[in-house]
Amino acid sequence: MPESPGVSPQDAVAVNTLRVGVMRLARRLRHQRVDRSLGLAELSALGTLYRCGAMTPGELARKEHVQPPSMTRIIGQLQERGLVRLEPHPEDRRQKTVTPTEQAEAMLEASRSQSNAWLTELAGQLSEEEREILRTAAPVLHKLAHL
């Protein structure tokens, strides 16, 4: 069987360990979020909107792998809470532009810092050597996740 170059049997163990660790940590991170008022789909859409900037509902639906009617509903919920603003599209009167508000930024920042605080406290239970290993690995893991 063909293998990627440089992939050894010991990688198989490491890959499995990495996968289990990532899945479990992500599950715990997801589970510890305190603000339960906003659904996961809403939160994810808002995050994408904040990261990529204003876009049309259709574009956002494609990016979130959700059907347009679902996005209509998601945007409705976000609008109700003042987290996004809908404006007419400058060129095409069929389309609209969804823009995140300042309130959205504050909310996302609060959510992020809460998660980071939790993770920091958890990492505080590791030894200094272990934390150093994670400090080095963090950018690599980030790169891997975005390949």
Next chain:
Amino acid sequence: MPESPGVSPQDAVAVNTLRVGVMRLARRLRHQRVDRSLGLAELSALGTLYRCGAMTPGELARKEHVQPPSMTRIIGQLQERGLVRLEPHPEDRRQKTVTPTEQAEAMLEASRSQSNAWLTELAGQLSEEEREILRTAAPVLHKLAHL
């Protein structure tokens, strides 16, 4: 503000990088699973059952953070596919014992190896130095996730 001992400002950046990487990688791992016939709740319950061994529906519901009626439904689906067996509880005739079958082990193993293959291929796009960093970090991340 009180901080854990040994947590420096540069840790704040690393923690954020780690969190984003973990969440994104987990999302992609979840998304790439091919066998869509079984729901996420069913798969998770089966995994717990396999990891922790046979238990009652109530216990499983608590471990999965799901209400008893939902667990009844989940177990029903697993039973239909021959992945679990229900037996009378030896001591208490109100309770039952849910046991994973040999088929369940095969299915979970197939699912695991598929995910590992995907992750291995992704890691193949990194440099040897980067892979070495992840090899070292994998057990630490695993430990962190299970603290």
Next chain:
DNA sequence: TATTGTTATACTCTATAACTATA
């Protein structure tokens, strides 16, 4: 009387199909 598990029912979320308005 308390507890385990199930059934009945309602609610949330998402999808597909039909509709309205613009292009």
Next chain:
DNA sequence: TATAGTTATAGAGTATAACAATA
């Protein structure tokens, strides 16, 4: 005629409440 977004409706999945069996 095609496209962007919405509305109408149906299908999963989950929860709460009521129930049956057992402790």
